[in-house]
Amino acid sequence: MTIKKSKWCDLMYGLISVFFLIQAPIALAEQIRVAVASNFIFPIKELSKEFENTTGNKVLVISGSTGKLYAQIHQGAPFEVFLAADSNRPELLEKEGIGVPGSRFTYAVGRLVMWSADPKFATKFGLHVLGQKNFRYLAIANPKTAPYGKATEQVLRKTGYWKKIQSRLVRGENISQTLQFVVTGNAQIGFISLSQLSSSRELLGGTSWLVPLSLHEPIQQQAILLKRANSSQVAREFLKFLKSKKGQKIIKNYGYYVEQF
Numbered sequence: 420m421t422i423k424k425s426k427w428c429d430l431m432y433g434l435i436s437v438f439f440l441i442q443a444p445i446a447l448a449e450q451i452r453v454a455v456a457s458n459f460i461f462p463i464k465e466l467s468k469e470f471e472n473t474t475g476n477k478v479l480v481i482s483g484s485t486g487k488l489y490a491q492i493h494q495g496a497p498f499e500v501f502l503a504a505d506s507n508r509p510e511l512l513e514k515e516g517i518g519v520p521g522s523r524f525t526y527a528v529g530r531l532v533m534w535s536a537d538p539k540f541a542t543k544f545g546l547h548v549l550g551q552k553n554f555r556y557l558a559i560a561n562p563k564t565a566p567y568g569k570a571t572e573q574v575l576r577k578t579g580y581w582k583k584i585q586s587r588l589v590r591g592e593n594i595s596q597t598l599q600f601v602v603t604g605n606a607q608i609g610f611i612s613l614s615q616l617s618s619s620r621e622l623l624g625g626t627s628w629l630v631p632l633s634l635h636e637p638i639q640q641q642a643i644l645l646k647r648a649n650s651s652q653v654a655r656e657f658l659k660f661l662k663s664k665k666g667q668k669i670i671k672n673y674g675y676y677v678e679q680f
Contacts (some may be wrong), residue, residue, distance in 0.1 A: 449653045450477040452497055454488040456640065457595040458529060458567055461618040462673040463502070469669065472658050476653045484593035486564030491645035492517060492542055492645065498655060499648035502640065503568035504594075515527035526661045527675035528655065529638035530613035531570050534627040542609055543626040547609065549580050554587070558600035558609035561590045562599040566638055568594075571610040573635040592613035640675075 455463050467478035481488070481498065489508040492498060501518070503509050506525065514517035534553075535542045542548055549557065554667050560568030568590070575581040588652050591597030601609035602623070614623065616627055642661060647652040660666045667677045 430439060433522060448475045448477065448606050449651075450479055451499045451501045451651065451654045451657060452479045452481060453498070453502060453646070453657070454492065454498040455480055455482045456485045456500045456566070457482045457593040458504055458612040458614055459502055459527070459640065460595065462527075462670050462675070465669050466661065466666060469665065470657055473660075474653070474656060475668075476656075478657065482593075482595070484561065484564040485566055486561075487592070497647070498645055499651055499654040500642065501645060502642045503530065503566075504638065504640050505569075506639040507566075507639045509641040512643055512645070517646055518643040519646055522658065523641055524658075524662065525639045525678050526642045527640045527677060529567065529640055529675060530609055530632075531567060531574065531630040531635065531638065532613045532627050533608065533610050533630060534601065534616060534623070534625060534662035535608045536604075536623060536625040537607060538624075538626050542608060542628045543624055545628050546574075546578055546580065549584055554607035556589045556600075556606040558589050558597045558606035559611070560594045560597045561592060561646055565591075565593050565597075566640075567610070567612055568597075570625050570630075570635040570638055574610075574630055575632050575633050584620070592608050617672075 421444050464479055471477055485504045485508055488501065492501060492512065501509060501512065508522045509518060513523055514521055533542045540548055540554055559571045562572040563566040574580065575584060589600055591600055594612055598611045598615050599608050600606040613629065616623060626636060642658055644654055644658060
């Protein structure tokens, strides 16, 4: 069968048009780099996936302790958004002109948990277990770089255990490493985030005690848009998604308190 030249051109034009229509969403898709406090690694995975499915834009997650991520941002790390585990560092970034003024908000309020993988340590009965001699090490996040570590220090100071427990403390670089210390048996008891426990309760087992809010300052986890992304619509859309009902529901499901926007 012979196809006339004009019809052949029309056919090719149509195929090329369809090709570009298919490729257009891919070509227009963007990627943002989000620096995330390690306690938030489980919810950020679900949030990123939901955001990507909805918008087609990609989220590259870089996790670590809030203090180290803050230092990396100062050193010029190419992040667009910072999700800290405290309010102090985002506030500092805003004052220092590195964060976009007015973009800072509390995306989650964290809770601290004392946990042991071994039921015999009975952490569910509270802090008195720290006065016993049947464990070697207590794992905490480094108070200098990790807000959950700072909250742990406040708890131990307020209850009179801080000085008593010094010889048995092991400090994780961040809350994720703190959890690993207990999981691997390098520490028998640890202070971790409720989110970590909520995400892996069936796998982790053991016993836990939810630390009363009265024993430490609120762990207000704040987000901020960084100056390098001031003109990034995708970065702004991602922060808006965190505030949305869908975003806040996901965050709440991982053991955080959320604010009403």
